[in-house]
Amino acid sequence: PESYDPADTQKLMLANVPVIYQGILKGGSGSMVFSGRPDFLLRSDYRFEFTETGLTAIQSGDLTAGYTAWDAKLSKTPKPEYQVQVGLYVDVLEAMGLNAPGTHGLIQGSREINEFAADVLVASMKSNRSEYLDEVAAFIDSSPTSIADCGELICTATSYCGICEYPKLCSHQRDETNSLQLVAGISKAQVVSLRAAGVNTVRELGAFEGSTETMSQEKVAVLSRQARLQQLTYDSGEHVYEVKNRAPLSALPQENKGDLFFDLEGFVFSAPAGGLEYLFGYLTIDSGSEFHWSWADDRDAERESFEGFIRFLFARLATYPDLKVYHYANYELAALRRLAKRFDSFVDEVEQLISDGVFVDLYLVVKSSLVLSQENYSIKKLENYYEFERKSTVKEAMGSMDTYESYLEKLESDPTGAETLKRQVLDYNQDDCVSTLALTRWLRTL
Structure with missing residues (x-):
């Protein structure tokens, strides 16, 4: 319509x-x-x-x-x-x-x-x-004076925001009430347990040194530390962090001219069964910072992208045997394994690269070494620390998928419009690759 x-x-x-x-x-x-x-x-x-x-x-x-x-x-x-x-x-x-x-x-x-x-x-x-309307009726009968009185009617699972038509309502309320749900990594069960112990806000959790009926003092201490740092940012606007384990930082290899900074884009609703890894993007630094990419709109092109990347990587290893491929989170490794099995191509080689430690997951480095004053540990949040400014009009992974879907719809009817959308996704992917490089360099300074 x-x-x-x-x-x-x-x-x-x-x-x-x-x-x-x-x-x-x-x-x-x-x-x-x-x-x-x-x-x-x-x-x-x-x-x-x-x-x-x-x-x-x-x-x-x-x-x-x-x-x-x-x-x-x-x-x-x-x-x-x-x-x-x-x-x-x-x-x-x-x-x-x-x-x-x-x-x-x-x-x-x-x-x-x-x-x-x-x-x-x-x-x-x-x-x-019926259950929901009963809760609403009970809430109205309680003569509430503000939305803060909603209590459990405020959604306790942010994962539902993706299917709710009013996600900003609960988000605003979480911010206004300094809700425990803002704490990075906290679960619904932990929120319930802490509330039962009289801990209801990020600030209160940051100062809490006890235990709860279902959580040991050690478990609470982990969340308390996270909450304390987040509250510092809420109060001051400054992005702070603490090093909890220096070993993963010390284990980061020194920069090598052959290093790659790698990011994949996939689309699960693509025509081929199992979705499509439609964009291989990576940054090289041996001749200045240079972005490389390979685009696929079908399974044959996807195979070319995958096999081309693996061949390029082995050729580069011959020149730079100590190079590393840096990425953020497990998606890239899971996708490479999936593609190797899909095409029955380079299966042993991919496993060898992984077992040899060629790939470095910076998310694991961050999570095992740092506590950040952020509500989540996405690379977008980490960019606050190394002051990275994105150039792309696409700002998040779901946005890149939506843009790619629009690109597919325009491929035949509006080639010029499709090319514009393709460029937007490429810019987003390039931002991710450049940000991965910036993150790697920042981590080495800590």
Whole structure:
């Protein structure tokens, strides 16, 4: 639809449009009016299937009134909360009299299509909705004076922010209340345990030296140290850190002219089964800082990128036998192993490179050696310490995936627009590679 008006989506359904992408549904059977955007509304005589060209709507069966609702998720499993979300869509369709008799479901990042009967989805949704409305009613009866009185109604799992239409509401509340949820690495169970012990804020945790019913003093001390540093940043605006173990820093190799600074970009919803590692990017420093990249829009090009990178690496090792390949977090190594098995190519060589210690995961170095005054340990947060300024308009990994998806959509219809989007992803990848170099050099100064 061209607008956010649910009436426009309804018009498309009444016009029997086969597939409606991110339409607006509003209504439902309960006292609470629901509004949401299913990724796909599929006409009754169509079904989804993964083909060589990707997710495809295929006409099958007879046309009857109504649509089925589908959401696409990066997760490889059909989590209960995702099913509840689809159940809400089905409930609205039923209230509109536009629910098709077929199954509804989820399209997973693993390229699996999970189907569920409408009555099962709606029953689960109504049970969850009833429980939620009871909590809201109890909250209203308590005569709250501010949103801080919401207590447990404030979402305790930031992972849900990705499926919530109001993520900033809880985020703002966490900031305003100095919530324990802000502490890097803290779990929901630990938050509950600390609250039971009377510790409710980051500041209080930073000063807490005791234990809880389920957490030893040693475990609490780890979180307390993290909270104390974060509170210093909240109070002063300065980014601080402490060295908790100097050994990993001391073990970092000295800079070698042959070193590479490596970053991969992947897209799980790509047409080939198993997703696509569509961009190999790496930085070399032997002739100044130079960015190299290899782009793939299909499996053949992906294989060329993978094998080309491995060949380049072995050739470079012949010249610089002590070189290291620096990366941040495990994605790159997992992807290389996956690609080696996928193509049955360089399997032993990849394992040998890993066992020989050619690859250096800087995330492991950071986590084992430092305590940062940050809410998470992403490389974007680390950039506060070495004052790295990104040039790309794309600011995060999910943003790069969204941009790549838009690029794929424009490839045939708008080549110029597609090329612009490709350049944005390349700039983002280059920023990651340059930042990895800057991080490596900063760590050596500590």
